[in-house]
Amino acid sequence: MTLQDLSTPALLLDVDIFESNLRFMADRVSAAGKALRPHAKAHKCVEVARRQIEAGAVGVCVATVDEAEVMVRAGVSDILLTSPIAGARKCSRLAALAQHLSVVVDHAEQIALYDAAAQRAGSQLGVLVDLDVGDHRTGVSPGQPVVRLAEQVLASHSLIFRGLQAYSVRASHLHEADNRAEYSAKVLAPAAETKALLERRGIETALVTGSSTGTYQADCDSPFLTELQPGSYVLMDVAYARIGGIQFGHALTVAATVVSANHPDRVTVDAGFKAFSTDRPFGPEALDLPGSRYEWAGDEFGFVYLEDAPRRVRLGDRLRFIPPHCDPTVNLYDRLHVCRGEEVLESWPVMDRTASHRTYA
């Protein structure tokens, strides 16, 4: 099978670049004496997770209950759900996975819900307190609010206090490595003080997890974090390529076909809003077509402007694009086609939402 045989739009993984990314991160984090727990929300793919663990990761992070269930079913035995959730039913689904899973909390009511669910399930569920390190998205303010939640976990019937999560989405995509390093160190400082405060109360925080593809280099030097949770590094995207100082290669691309070619300055491909993430202020970038420019043209279409592109593009040609943002792009596909050059080696399922997504919470 070759790339020409694939039905487009199709999601491709260049296996050599993927493996190079995989090893590079594993070696760097290992050399820093830290644990690596890659975030599976980026790839939503059991086969990728298995290879990350084979390369030395302690387990994976997930962002949803569905992802946790799929990973447990696939035999992954050490999972962290990095999103706080709410609702008794989801807590029960998670309590059933307690042997393989830890969760995060940022509110007293969540602790009560998880404790009740774990008690009903007869399980002991590992819990981290999620710190708000400046994003104000999830998490509780550093200092006393964290101590109160940690003490509530310690006083619970069926929960085990595991440590802290200190993740900054803002730090991940700042331009230039120096800015990211400076910002990450700044937002982690109150979290480190909170850890010291907990220790003075006799509460040990075995695990402190955070970091991203954008900040892992700086965070490897953090005396505070014990574990890094980067996601995008195995795949890469335009967003990370644009911020500077990111060493990973573009393993992830989307293959599209030229379906209309009636103009000298542009062609139309069969990949639009349903084929690429659209959450960034920029579109995908064509691979091997320098001087070209992609422009959105609808749900199923994109323009490729060819003004400065050296090679002629014809009806039926296959073009490959680096997606603007990897996570929501992968989320649009069911399969990741593993390729080397023009050859398709195998096809890995992206988490089957039909099978995994439970209708009722």
Added chain:
Amino acid sequence: MTLQDLSTPALLLDVDIFESNLRFMADRVSAAGKALRPHAKAHKCVEVARRQIEAGAVGVCVATVDEAEVMVRAGVSDILLTSPIAGARKCSRLAALAQHLSVVVDHAEQIALYDAAAQRAGSQLGVLVDLDVGDHRTGVSPGQPVVRLAEQVLASHSLIFRGLQAYSVRASHLHEADNRAEYSAKVLAPAAETKALLERRGIETALVTGSSTGTYQADCDSPFLTELQPGSYVLMDVAYARIGGIQFGHALTVAATVVSANHPDRVTVDAGFKAFSTDRPFGPEALDLPGSRYEWAGDEFGFVYLEDAPRRVRLGDRLRFIPPHCDPTVNLYDRLHVCRGEEVLESWPVMDRTASHRTYA
């Protein structure tokens, strides 16, 4: 089952608003003496297509080969694929459906590919020439280029010339009904001249298809179009609500849960880039929470700012949102939960991409 039982984020269809939208469009187009062929790319749902046909539609439009295959398998017998495609394998897949399907072409090579595929399949495939009415996205320029393609179809072995497609994506979302009516009439004029030109050559165009939810009112008065292909009207979204003069109700919403509530001015819900379309310069709008404002907060998160919102929102609360753009939002889900008030009546599958999307073209 109630809305509270659903695992969020979840895609909801308000059945009463849906049925009202369905009837309103069917009645209006029927009163104008035109055929209605709703575009299924908006809903990707066999159950919705069946109800559109029961309400008087002649069949449906689809945008992809996968969608065509799912619709044929579901028993829909009159389908138009509105996108030109390229590639011998996809042409073969379509030729196998020729009894139930017509396709569009905008290039001589596509005609040759389809003719060869239909000949191999021993089928007769209906073909429309796709006109470029100003979007320069797909289609061939009106006038002689259309005549040449029509004559090529007529001279082919296994293709049947059915007529013309004249669709303007630009017309669909212009602000104010008057602007849309004026623009649509303007871009359809050269297409009407092309039809006359074909007739002078003795080529009958039985079918002329086009229009959208944005222009259907004006296009009902077009002497040229025989068939209208609106899509969004059954579901609706923020994009169509904002352009003015659209009478359809918001049948489509996304249910989300408040998963973090540690700030007085905002809460965080479990619905972000993977739960809503992100191709418009605006986000979703909360239902029944006037004065609130949604802001993107990542792949799995959104902020809801509450400054001017009258009711208190708590951790675990369910909120409902009108999606920015219906088509790419539906594309993110596997099920459409049909509800009336708080009750969930049934769950309709959104086209199962795992089952339908063929790996190899």
